[in-house]
Amino acid sequence: MGKLRQFAIEFDEMNDVFEPGEFVKGHVVVDLAEKIKIKGVWLLFHGQSEVEWEHGSTDDDSITYKSVETYFKQELTLFGTAREQSSQGDAAVLPAGRHVFPFHYQLPADGLPCPFEGEHGYVRYIITATIDRPWKLYRTMKTSFTVLEKEDENSREDFISTHPPDLCRATTTPGCLCCESGPVELQVQPDRTIYRPGDVIVIRGTVTNNSNVDVTSVEARLVQIATFHGDHETTAVFSRIKTKTKEAKKVVQQVQICGCKRGESLTFSVDKGAALRVPPIPPSALRFCRIIDLEYRLDVVPYLEGAYSYDLKTQIPVKIGPYRRHPHNSAHPPCAAPPAAPGPPVYTIGPAVITQPTSVVPSAPDLDLREYNLVMDGL
Template identity: 35%
Template sequence: MAKLQMFDVVFDGNDAGVYHSGEVIRGYVRIVLGGVKNDVRGIQIKFKGESHTHWSEGSSKNRRHYSAKEVYFKEKLICWGKGKNDRGASKLTLESGEHRFPFSFQIPNVPLPFPFESYVGWIRYRIMCKIDRPWKFNHNTERLFTVVGLPIDLNSMPHARIPSHQESTKTVCCLCCAQGPIIVKASTDKGAYVPGESIFVSGTIENNTSREIVDITYKLVQYVTYFSSGGHKTRRVTTIVKDKAPGCRRREVARLNWKPLVLPPIPPTGPQGCNIIKIEYLVQFEGDVSNTPLDAEVKLPVFIGTVPLYQTQYPDPSAVVSEQPSSSAATAPPPSYQVAMEGLQEIPSKSGHDYTFGKLMYAPQYPTYNLPASAPTWDPAHPPQQAGPGSYPEYPQKY
């Protein structure tokens, strides 16, 4: 029977492992032994928050590797025994049975980015624990946790309630003859949301060609830009949620009337506090033009936050707004913290060898709300108020 039967990190009163900036993490290291272990110098624990990007471009001899790293905090302490460099360090004995070694650590009270996972880059907060054994392989265990940075309150953003609206005109060419145009108009019901809400999308495709609009696709797309320390960057595009609606025949108009896209648990726009990963969101509204690889589309920038708007109904556009709703009014329901839409993933061990105890499975958790959804009643072609230049971040462009 192996002597080391259990080696893990337990949080006091916080099984979900979700903490806020400035909060104190309390818990203990649990070790269960099936026999006496007399080869231990000490038990070390390390707290670390960091982000990392890494990707490659090119092939063969022209292949280039790019990476960057940011460290948000790092602290190491000895739970029991002594460290490698301590004077008088010697082998100690742990008896058979269960042992608990308490710890506490205060997360820095500064804006910290939400955790994020992808194969190109990640933002992680972890506890790494080591049973230090002189002249032998150490035993290691790790636990990742979620840090909720400072709230991203949509009530503090003047344009969060303003619909995102775009129009475009597309001409379809057939040999030497141009057909069209196809006129696309689309709107969202507002400009900012939180996970759990519904983005209501409305739009029209005026088809002035002899081709059919096969269908309409409306979807939320996540654009993530990764930066290297040398100034290079790459981008990955992911469809978060999408749906389809009927198209139309030639010389007709296809319409979509305020259909919802329910937001799953996703990271907010940003992320705040991180300089090497940038997350943006767009609602893409497009018509599939038959017999051509080209689509007629518009892209609507939207912002994802962590504190919802307390009042989402639009006032009379002709009325004068004398007072904005106060973000201090405690009328927003509390969020639940839901596992990211990708689910649990296996995280490679930081120690990099086979002496890590157990498989490390992890998924970030994001604040998610259960909010009532009601479609707008105003005409999307004439929003009650439109944002001026610079009101929204520009949607991502191709490099």
């Protein structure tokens, strides 16, 4: 579309992180070198999770397991006619110049999991802008945004009452039968059992090396275990849905701790590297998503000279909670006052704001609150 100089989705105040119930605010920019005829400018808000993987050794016996959850799906008409009416109405003229179409969209107040990207599935929140021209293909632009889980009273109580887990021990004796060697003993205890993104896991413990090899280093890893739940509809006479799970592990953060020589001991401390900062990751359980489960654990693994000990490690379950506070660092997140009674989310749009106009452009029409059953590629 050579006449289109710019087509972009921009968030107000460069903010693309929100909490449930907040308004997603921004504008769509359409900059034209010359006037064009269009049927509509549409904006689709879509929150969805999807799981999919292939099971089987060959293409002939391969089975696809798949599940989808939709949390919201709503389209706004910023200019022209609504999508389902575009085949009936006439095209409107959008003059040359830079056109700015503001939008507001209120997220549902509950039931939104945190975004997640995994090996066999995801949770995503997408905005898709579309320009529809007569006798032309769609021109679309996509951008993503983040929805953070709100901290509830129960999670706050968990953090107040959290305490260190039990001391975890592991022992191995390196070497072979012809080499006499004493054991290497590992004892590990993190300072808490529950953490938030940005918190530091302080690792307490010791390595007692009575062997005849050096402990070159100790590695601490924060491991994410994702469990995906997929469905497959059988083609038998009496069809039924088969549900299968698939697990994927990923190291999301790791640090190296000092080692110790043979016959010596090492006591973990922060100055020796025994501290691991929790990165920005989704909370445990991935609340409100029924097709993806998340767990976390702290693995501590000593490395012995000659790579003798693959079995010397500790695995301690830990819990990751939601973010400590809203990303805007404000006591009250910027959202509208709640309605007097529960009801559907509120969707509003402002008038189109035009710069460098060459003709009068109508404001965006009033929003129709019906939900459109649209399927967009890539969502």
